[in-house]
Amino acid sequence: MPLSSSTSSSNAGACGGSGARAFWKLLRNGLLLLVLLFVLDRALGALAEHWFLKTRDGDTGETTNALLENKSAVVVFGDSRAESHYVPAKISAALAASAFNAGFKGSNTIYDFGLQQLIFDHYTPRLIILDFSAYSLMKTRDNPYNRLEPLYPYWRDPAVWRVIDSGDWKQRLTFFSRLYPYNSKIHSIVMFNFMAHRPHAADGFEPQFGVMGNRPLEPLDRRPVTYSDDLTAYLERFLVSAHDHGVPVVIVQSPRHAPGSFALPLLIKQRVDEFAIPVIDFDIATYPQFADHRLYRDPSHLNDTGAEQFSELLGSKLCEMYCEALRQPPETAAR
Numbered sequence: 001m002p003l004s005s006s007t008s009s010s011n012a013g014a015c016g017g018s019g020a021r022a023f024w025k026l027l028r029n030g031l032l033l034l035v036l037l038f039v040l041d042r043a044l045g046a047l048a049e050h051w052f053l054k055t056r057d058g059d060t061g062e063t064t065n066a067l068l069e070n071k072s073a074v075v076v077f078g079d080s081r082a083e084s085h086y087v088p089a090k091i092s093a094a095l096a097a098s099a100f101n102a103g104f105k106g107s108n109t110i111y112d113f114g115l116q117q118l119i120f121d122h123y124t125p126r127l128i129i130l131d132f133s134a135y136s137l138m139k140t141r142d143n144p145y146n147r148l149e150p151l152y153p154y155w156r157d158p159a160v161w162r163v164i165d166s167g168d169w170k171q172r173l174t175f176f177s178r179l180y181p182y183n184s185k186i187h188s189i190v191m192f193n194f195m196a197h198r199p200h201a202a203d204g205f206e207p208q209f210g211v212m213g214n215r216p217l218e219p220l221d222r223r224p225v226t227y228s229d230d231l232t233a234y235l236e237r238f239l240v241s242a243h244d245h246g247v248p249v250v251i252v253q254s255p256r257h258a259p260g261s262f263a264l265p266l267l268i269k270q271r272v273d274e275f276a277i278p279v280i281d282f283d284i285a286t287y288p289q290f291a292d293h294r295l296y297r298d299p300s301h302l303n304d305t306g307a308e309q310f311s312e313l314l315g316s317k318l319c320e321m322y323c324e325a326l327r328q329p330p331e332t333a334a335r
Contacts, residue, residue, distance in 0.1 A: 045180075052189055055189055056202070057198055062192065070100055072203075074091060074099040076091075076101045077116065079106060080104075084103075084301055094319045109231045109234040111150065117162075124245055128248070129318075143171075144231060148163060149184060153181045208303050210297050215299075217257065218299065219260055220261075248277075254302070255302060257291070257298075282310065
């Protein structure tokens with residue numbers, strides 16, 4: 001016997017009501033999951049931030065905490081060559097002023113500018129040493145703003161956020177997560193809060209050990225060097241900002257196991273001339289002692305012995321230029 005229309009309607013209504021209840025249950029569970037994830041992200045982010053701020057060592061920029069805490073008079077900027085070439089103890093002894101190596105491997109001029117602004121929001125150094133590396137200015141396939149990652153934990157600092165905000169809008173959205181800025185740092189946070197810090201972490205210096213094989217001096221890469229306009233502009237902003245804060249800058253091309261030097265971009269040359277910025281080039285034609293392969297880890301990086309010799313020589317040169325000013329009180333030296 002066929003089902004009546006009333007029975008069909010009743011079943012349809014029951015199915016419709018069941019479907020609606022299932023939908024609202026799914027929506028409720030989804031919202032509860034989002035709330036749980038939000039709370040968990042905030043809690044884990046707060047925990048990561050707490051331990052990050054206690055960290056003074058690590059390979060993803062944690063030594064920045066020591067830099068801001070020490071308020072060193074002399075600060076070195078640059079990429080891996082800066083990180084492993086400048087021995088703060090040698091520079092400090094020569095200048096009778098505290099020094100910190102803020103170089104960071106793989107960094108570029110966007111990172112240098114962001115870090116400089118972060119420092120200026122905490123204190124004003126007396127002297128900046130910038131290790132000029134052509135590679136930190138060259139065009140790359142990846143997004144150059146990704147090099148700001150070591151500064152992500154400081155995103156609340158207005159100056160740092162302005163630099164981050166200049167990059168990809170999709171990257172900015174990730175800062176809705178409070179855990180995200182510490183994603184790459186969890187390993188260092190755990191390791192260096194529960195293990196002894198490395199001795200060099202106190203002043204940022206990262207020595208390179210070992211000696212490269214004896215080989216003929218090879219010229220620098222002869223391919224055309226194409227500088228990024230954006231990265232060059234950030235280096236210009238770095239120089240202008242230092243000038244505006246009354247902080248002298250010295251540009252240094254530290255030694256390479258290769259003859260010749262990389263040329264400064266025209267825009268940077270103009271600022272160098274305008275601000276009377278000294279440029280010290282340790283080309284082996286002028287400093288033949290750095291042709292010795294035993295001073296290098298590889299053709300681009302000095303080893304610990306080479307770094308000691310270079311830093312001692314640089315320190316004596318800087319003393320001739322700045323020791324008198326550094327001995328004066330900061331307010332006097334700034335005038």
